[in-house]
Amino acid sequence: MLLSGVDHIACLTHDPARLGDFYRAVFDAEIGSTRSHGQRGEETMTVMRIGPHTELNVFTVPDSDEADRQTPMWHRGRLDHFGLHASSYAAFATIRERLIEHGASDGAINDFGSAYSMFFRDPDGLEGEVLVPKAADGSHPVPGAS
Template sequence: MLLDGVDHVACLTHDPARLGSFYAAVFDAEIGPTERHGQDGEETMTVMRIGPHTELNVFTIPSSDEADRQTPMWHRGRLDHLGLRASSYATFATIRERLVAHGASDGTVSDFGAAWSMFFRDPDGLEGEVLVPKAADGSHPVAG
């Protein structure tokens, strides 16, 4: 393959501090400073490192109401949801516990063939999914 994963996903928010707190608490994300961005002086950007090579580039644009728009799955436009890969069964279980504790997921884990999957919704309403590849024996990542 010519690519090595996803570098970043850009999204909009009205509250980068709240969003950063969520991703830091649940995913151990590293949250950078919010800095001015763009030509008109209105836009800001906050970089949230969510993996060794992956970031959320979070923009705030006060004159835009796009961050308020929420629609059902498969009707959200070209970017419908964010899929994140857990590094192991143990981290998947930790993320699951944190998402449930934050009220962002009911903790349901679904069998998606080659991977286990769990959906969540961040504080801005963006739907996300955490996946972990199945172990060779197909065991459940949060069995117990």
């Protein structure tokens, strides 16, 4: 393959501080400063490092109402949701606990054959998914399930 993963996902918000607090608390994200961005100087950008090679590039655009749009799955436009790769079973279980604590997920775990998955919604309503591959030998039970 010519690619090694996702570099960044760009999204819109009205409140980058609130969003940064959530991603820091749940995913141990590193939140950069909010700085001016764009031609007109009204837009801002905040970089949130969510993995060793992956960022959320979070933009505020005062005259856009796109951050307010919430619609059901498969009707959200070109970007419907994003999937994050947990670094281990233990990380998946920790993230699951934190998502439940923050009211961002009910903690339901899906079995997608080669991976376990759980969905969440961040404070802006953007849907995300956390996945962890199953052990090839089947030795690992459902991570985080009791």
